[in-house]
Amino acid sequence: QTPVGLSASVLHIEVMQIPHKFPLRYLARLVEHLEAQGIDCSEPLQRYGVSRLRLRHPQGFLDADDLVRLSRRLVDLAGRRDSGLDVGSATGFDHPPEMAQAMSHCATLRDALLCRERHHEVMTQAFGLRLREMGELTEVRWFLLHPVPYDIIGWTFDVAMASFHAGLTRLLGSRLPAYDIHCSMPAPGHERRYQALAPASVHFGEGGVPQLRIVIPSAVLDTPMPQPDPARLAEAEQALLALHPGDDGPRDRAAWVTLMLRNARGHQPTQAELADVLGVSVSTLARQLAMQGQSFRELAKQVRHEQAVALLRAGQMSVQDIAATLGYNDPANFVRAFRSLTGTSPGAYGRQMRATAWASSHA
Numbered sequence: 001q002t003p004v005g006l007s008a009s010v011l012h013i014e015v016m017q018i019p020h021k022f023p024l025r026y027l028a029r030l031v032e033h034l035e036a037q038g039i040d041c042s043e044p045l046q047r048y049g050v051s052r053l054r055l056r057h058p059q060g061f062l063d064a065d066d067l068v069r070l071s072r073r074l075v076d077l078a079g080r081r082d083s084g085l086d087v088g089s090a091t092g093f094d095h096p097p098e099m100a101q102a103m104s105h106c107a108t109l110r111d112a113l114l115c116r117e118r119h120h121e122v123m124t125q126a127f128g129l130r131l132r133e134m135g136e137l138t139e140v141r142w143f144l145l146h147p148v149p150y151d152i153i154g155w156t157f158d159v160a161m162a163s164f165h166a167g168l169t170r171l172l173g174s175r176l177p178a179y180d181i182h183c184s185m186p187a188p189g190h191e192r193r194y195q196a197l198a199p200a201s202v203h204f205g206e207g208g209v210p211q212l213r214i215v216i217p218s219a220v221l222d223t224p225m226p227q228p229d230p231a232r233l234a235e236a237e238q239a240l241l242a243l244h245p246g247d248d249g250p251r252d253r254a255a256w257v258t259l260m261l262r263n264a265r266g267h268q269p270t271q272a273e274l275a276d277v278l279g280v281s282v283s284t285l286a287r288q289l290a291m292q293g294q295s296f297r298e299l300a301k302q303v304r305h306e307q308a309v310a311l312l313r314a315g316q317m318s319v320q321d322i323a324a325t326l327g328y329n330d331p332a333n334f335v336r337a338f339r340s341l342t343g344t345s346p347g348a349y350g351r352q353m354r355a356t357a358w359a360s361s362h363a
Contacts, residue, residue, distance in 0.1 A: 022067045023123055023245070024050065024060040025096050026159060029087045030074050031055060044073040061245065064126075064146075071152055082190035084155040088162025089196075092170060095163065096122065098243060102236035105229045109171065110221035113140065115233075119240040127156060130279050138218045140164065143211040143277050147259060154185055157212045164214055165197045171223060179216040184208050184265060207265040209277060253285070254294040261303040268304060268327045271296040305341050308334070312350035313357075319346050 031041045045055065048070045054060040062070065075083060094100035094112075099119060103112035113131050120129040126146045132139045142160050144153065161181050168176055178199040187204035194202040200214075260274055274296075275285040289295055304326050311322045323334035338346045 022062060022064060022125060024055050024057075024062055024067070025123065026087065026091070027067075027071060027074060028055045028060075029091050029095070030071075030078075030083065033083065033086050033090065034074065034077055039077050041074060041077065044070055044077070047073075068149055068152060071155070072149070075151075075155060080190070081151075081155070081188060082158065082193050084158030085162045085190075085193055085196070088159040088164075089166050091159070091163045091166065093164045093167030096243075098122070098236065098239050102233060102240055104225055104227045105233035105236055106225045107228045107230075108221060108225060109223040112225050113221070115237065119237070119244070121245060122240055122243045124156075125245060127160075128278075130277075132279070133218055133221070136218055137215050138221055140214045140216070141211055141277070143209065144259060144263065145256065153210055154188060157183055157185065160212055161194075161197065161200075161202070161214065165200060168216075168220075171225075172220070177217050177220060179214065182206055182213040182215070184211050186265075205265075207267060209260045209269050209274065210263045211277065252292070253288040254292045254299060257285075257289065257294075257296060257299050258303060261300055262306075268300060301337070305338070308338055308346060309349075312346055313353045315350060315354050319350070322346065 031045070034041055045051070048062065048066045050060075050062065050070065075081070092100075093116065094103045099116065099122065102115050102119070106112040106115055110131075117129050117131050120127075126144070126148050127142050128145045130141045130143070132141070142157065148156070161183070176199060178201070181194075181197070181200050181202045183202065183204050184206050185204065191204070257274060260269060260277070271285060272282050275282045278285065280288075286296065289299070307326060308322060311317055311325065317325070319335070320331045323331040326334065328334040328337075335345055338344075338349070342349060344352075
């Protein structure tokens with residue numbers, strides 16, 4: 001089951017400014033994984049003009065649409081939807097090599113993760129990474145920044161949780177404590193494979209905006225890194241800065257809010273929840289939206305209406321069920337809101353759409 005308003009294959013937001021280029025390096029690890037199993041990846045790489053050198057080069061990038069198509073083709077070649085776990089386990093959280101160099105020279109794991117947060121776009125501009133300490137617990141969160149196909153979100157979250165676990169295991173060994181992984185998406189068909197991440201407990205289907213949250217004991221962050229050296233860390237961070245893809249224009253905050261609202265599962269996120277994802281105050285998010293002539297209230301109203309229209313056209317749910325799905329406590333409130341935008345009731349709208357579809361199919 002996919003979230004309301006989200007295609008099972010492609011999420012498309014017309015107003016979102018999508019970066020023109022994305023790093024190829026995670027795909028390099030996927031290609032290595034596939035070819036180690038005897039699966040030749042030459043054909044899809046040639047189709048999208050990706051040489052072996054470009055695939056592994058620090059400045060190897062591909063435009064967004066082609067990267068999605070190539071990713072899908074490679075995942076299809078794997079013949080398994082759990083390949084992200086294999087790629088993540090082989091990668092670790094300190095990939096690429098420049099990132100590994102910088103993180104190893106940090107004083108503690110806390111500093112290393114903050115370094116990873118600062119330079120996360122070296123790996124991807126489609127997802128954000130944020131570290132937040134909450135007393136005895138610390139949360140590491142991956143969240144969506146740009147439109148990404150639904151299946152690729154799940155695959156990327158698999159890579160993220162497996163690579164984080166691999167990195168912790170290499171650093172802590174038998175001292176690795178129990179921790180929790182929370183994924184907003186439903187449990188996939190390969191749910192048993194996550195047992196390999198023990199002592200982590202993986203929790204799926206928590207709803208809300210698309211995100212992956214890893215919650216670890218804060219005491220773990222004091223773990224020393226292997227080669228602390230401030231001077232070499234400064235040099236390594238300069239090397240990472242040289243790998244940043246660059247600024248693709250002002251961030252479209254209204255488009256991001258729309259993206260998150262359209263992809264939320266189970267309930268419509270509040271402005272406070274989305275501000276929390278970004279790590280900003282509610283007033284800051286409101287001010288950013290206002291600078292674009294938008295408000296959270298109007299965006300939420302628009303998205304909820306789009307979702308209502310899609311469900312009414314599908315004709316598979318009653319008005320009462322649609323109201324509940326969209327988070328209305330009283331179906332009458334849904335009816336009034338819908339009528340205020342369309343001039344007709346949701347029931348009448350649904351009947352009209354179904355009659356039009358029937359007429360078109362029998363023309």
